[in-house]
Amino acid sequence: RKDIGRITTGSKALDELIGGGIETQAITEVFGEYGSGKSQLAHELVVTVQLPEDRGGLNGEAVFIDTENTFRPERVEQIANAFELNIEEVMEKIYIARAFNSSHQILMAEKVNELIQEGKDIRLVIVDSLTSHFRAEYVGRESLATRQQKLNQHLHTLQNIANTYNAAIFVTNQVQARPDAFFGSPTKAIGGHVLGHAATYRIWLKKGLAGKRIARLVDSPHLPEGECVFKITNDGIVD
Numbered sequence: 001r002k003d004i005g006r007i008t009t010g011s012k013a014l015d016e017l018i019g020g021g022i023e024t025q026a027i028t029e030v031f032g033e034y035g036s037g038k039s040q041l042a043h044e045l046v047v048t049v050q051l052p053e054d055r056g057g058l059n060g061e062a063v064f065i066d067t068e069n070t071f072r073p074e075r076v077e078q079i080a081n082a083f084e085l086n087i088e089e090v091m092e093k094i095y096i097a098r099a100f101n102s103s104h105q106i107l108m109a110e111k112v113n114e115l116i117q118e119g120k121d122i123r124l125v126i127v128d129s130l131t132s133h134f135r136a137e138y139v140g141r142e143s144l145a146t147r148q149q150k151l152n153q154h155l156h157t158l159q160n161i162a163n164t165y166n167a168a169i170f171v172t173n174q175v176q177a178r179p180d181a182f183f184g185s186p187t188k189a190i191g192g193h194v195l196g197h198a199a200t201y202r203i204w205l206k207k208g209l210a211g212k213r214i215a216r217l218v219d220s221p222h223l224p225e226g227e228c229v230f231k232i233t234n235d236g237i238v239d
C-alpha cells in the first residue's frame with residue numbers, strides 16, 4: 001500500500017482542519033449553497049496538485065469532470081500565476097471532461113483508468129458537481145432508490161481510482177441554504193445516506209462576513225469536528 005499523499009487547498013487553516021490537505025486514497029466532498037466556494041476550491045486544487053511535494057502538491061496531473069460548465073481556464077490562469085507556474089504547462093496537465101448527463105458522467109469517471117494507463121500521472125479527480133445530473137434526472141420518491149444506486153456505483157468507481165492509483169477524489173454537492181435541514185446530520189438532508197457512506201471527508205462551506213468563507217468538517221472518521229475561515233481572492237484560496 002502506497003503512502004497517502006496530500007494536496008494543499010491554498011489555506012493553511014483549511015489544510016489543518018482536514019489533516020494536512022486533501023488526501024489521496026479518499027473521497028472528499030464539499031457541500032454548500034450556490035456561491036459558497038465549491039468550484040473555487042476545485043480550481044485551486046487542479047493547480048496545487050501540480051506543485052512539488054515541498055510546496056504542498058504531488059507533482060501530478062488532474063481530471064476535471066465538469067457537469068455544469070463551471071470550469072474556467074481564466075481562473076486557473078490567475079491561480080497558476082499566484083504560484084508562479086507557467087500557465088501553458090499547467091493547462092496541459094488538466095484533462096477536462098464535460099459530462100452531459102449522469103450516464104455520461106459515470107462513463108467519464110470510468111475513462112480515467114484509461115487515461116492513467118496511457119501514462120498520464122493523474123493524482124486528482126474533480127467531479128463538479130457530483131449530484132446535479134442525478135438530481136435532475138431522477139426526480140420524485142419512486143426514483144430515489146435508483147438514483148442512490150447509480151450514485152453509489154459512480155462513487156465506487158471513483159473510490160477504486162483513488163485506491164488503485166493513489167489519487168485524491170474531490171466532489172462538490174450543492175445544497176439549499178436551509179439551516180433547519182442542516183442541524184443534526186447535514187448530509188441526511190442532502191443526498192440521503194449515499195454520500196454519507198462513500199465520502200471519507202465532508203466539508204460544509206458557508207458564506208461568512210466580508211467575503212470570507214467558513215468551512216466545517218463534519219462526520220470525519222478520525223479527525224475532530226471543527227471550523228475554519230478562509231478567503232477567496234484573485235490569487236485563489238488563502239487564509
Ligand code: ADP
Pocket residue numbers: 032033034035036037038039040041232233234235
Ligand atoms: P459554488 O459553491 O456555487 O461552486 P463558487 O466556487 O463558484 O461557488 O464561488 C463563487 C464565488 O467565489 C463568487 O460568488 C465570489 O464570491 C467568489 N469569487 C470567485 N472568483 C473570485 C475572485 N477572483 N476574487 C474573489 N472572490 C471570488
